[in-house]
Amino acid sequence: MTPTLVRHHRYTDSSxxxxxxTRARDWAEIQERxxxxxxxxVYERLEVxxxxxxxxxxxxxxxxxxxxxxxxxxxxxxDTDRERLALARERLAPDPGQxxxxxxxxxxxxxxxxxxxTAPDGEAPYNLLTAFQPIGCAAGDSEGLAPALASAVPLAxxxxxxxxxxxxxxxxCATAPVLRVAARLTESARAPRSGSGWRPTxxxxxxxxxxxxxxxxxxxxxVSCPFGYADVDSAVRGLLSTxxxxxxxxxxxxxxxxxxxxxxxxxxxxxxxxxxxPNVFRYLVCVT
Numbered sequence: 264m265t266p267t268l269v270r271h272h273r274y275t276d277s278s279x280x281x282x283x284x285t286r287a288r289d290w291a292e293i294q295e296r297x298x299x300x301x302x303x304x305v306y307e308r309l310e311v312x313x314x315x316x317x318x319x320x321x322x323x324x325x326x327x328x329x330x331x332x333x334x335x336x337x338x339x340x341x342d343t344d345r346e347r348l349a350l351a352r353e354r355l356a357p358d359p360g361q362x363x364x365x366x367x368x369x370x371x372x373x374x375x376x377x378x379x380x381t382a383p384d385g386e387a388p389y390n391l392l393t394a395f396q397p398i399g400c401a402a403g404d405s406e407g408l409a410p411a412l413a414s415a416v417p418l419a420x421x422x423x424x425x426x427x428x429x430x431x432x433x434x435x436c437a438t439a440p441v442l443r444v445a446a447r448l449t450e451s452a453r454a455p456r457s458g459s460g461w462r463p464t465x466x467x468x469x470x471x472x473x474x475x476x477x478x479x480x481x482x483x484x485x486v487s488c489p490f491g492y493a494d495v496d497s498a499v500r501g502l503l504s505t506x507x508x509x510x511x512x513x514x515x516x517x518x519x520x521x522x523x524x525x526x527x528x529x530x531x532x533x534x535x536x537x538x539x540x541p542n543v544f545r546y547l548v549c550v551t
Contacts, residue, residue, distance in 0.1 A: 286503070291326075291350045294505060316387060317390075339372065394426065398428070399545075405468065405472050408476075424549070431544055480549050481550050491537065498528050
C-alpha cells in the first residue's frame with residue numbers, strides 16, 4: 264500500500280478553533296495513510312498473519328490495526344486520544360452479516376484508552392507489540408513510550424517481538440524543514456518548551472527507548488514514506504492533525520501557524536497544485 268493524494272479539505276473559517284473530532288478526522292482521512300508503507304514493511308518482515316496476536320500502542324484511528332487484521336492477525340489497539348479511538352472503532356467494527364473469517368471467532372479488534380491489565384480472556388498472550396507513532400522529531404516525544412512498554416511487556420510471551428518506529432535523518436526527510444516552523448514560532452513567542460517543538464532526529468533515539476524498557480534490539484530497517492497531498496490546504500490540515508504544531512498554536516494562534524506552514528510547503532508544491540515530500544522512517548525490531 265502506498266500513500267495517495269488526498270481529497271481537498273477546507274476550514275469554513277480559518278480563525279475558528281478546530282474541535283477534537285475534526286482534527287481526529289483530518290488525521291484519519293489525510294495523514295494516517297502516509298505511514299502505510301511503514302506498517303506494510305514491518306508486517307512483511309515479521310510475517311504477520313493468523314498466528315499473530317498484536318498489541319498496538321498509540322494505534323490512532325486504526326489503519327495499522329486494519330492492515331494487520333486483514334492479514335489474519337488478532338489485534339488490540341490502545342490510544343489516549345478518544346476521538347481517534349472512536350474512528351478506529353468505526354473502521355474495525357465487523358461488517359453486518361459477516362463472520363470473523365476462517366478460523367476466527369469473536370470481535371475483529373479490541374480497542375481501549377489504556378494498556379489492558381491482562382491479556383484477553385481465553386486467549387494466549389500477545390506475541391507482537393508495536394508503537395507505530397514515530398518518535399524523534401519533537402522534544403520529549405518518547406517520554407511516554409517507555410512507561411507504556413513497561414505496562415505492555417508483561418502481557419506478552421517471553422521472547423515476543425516489539426517494534427519501535429521513528430523519523431529518519433532530517434536530510435532524508437523533506438518534511439523536516441516544515442516541522443521546524445513549530446520550533447521557530449514557539450521560540451519567537453518565548454513560550455515554554457513543552458514537548459511538541461521540533462528537534463533534529465538523533466541516530467540512537469529508538470535504541471535509547473529500547474534500553475530504558477529493557478528490550479534487546481534484534482534488527483532494524485528504513486522505509487520510504489512520502490507525504491503526498493492534493494493541495495496545500497489538505498497538507499496543512501494533515502500536518503496540523505499530527506499534534507506536532509500544538510505548542511506553536513498555543514504560543515501564537517492557529518491562523519499564523521497555518522499561514523507559515525503553507526509558506527514552508529511552497530518548495531514542495533508541484534505544477535499541478537499537489538504537494539509531495541519524500542521522507543524516510545526507521546523501525547527497530549526488539550525482543551522481550
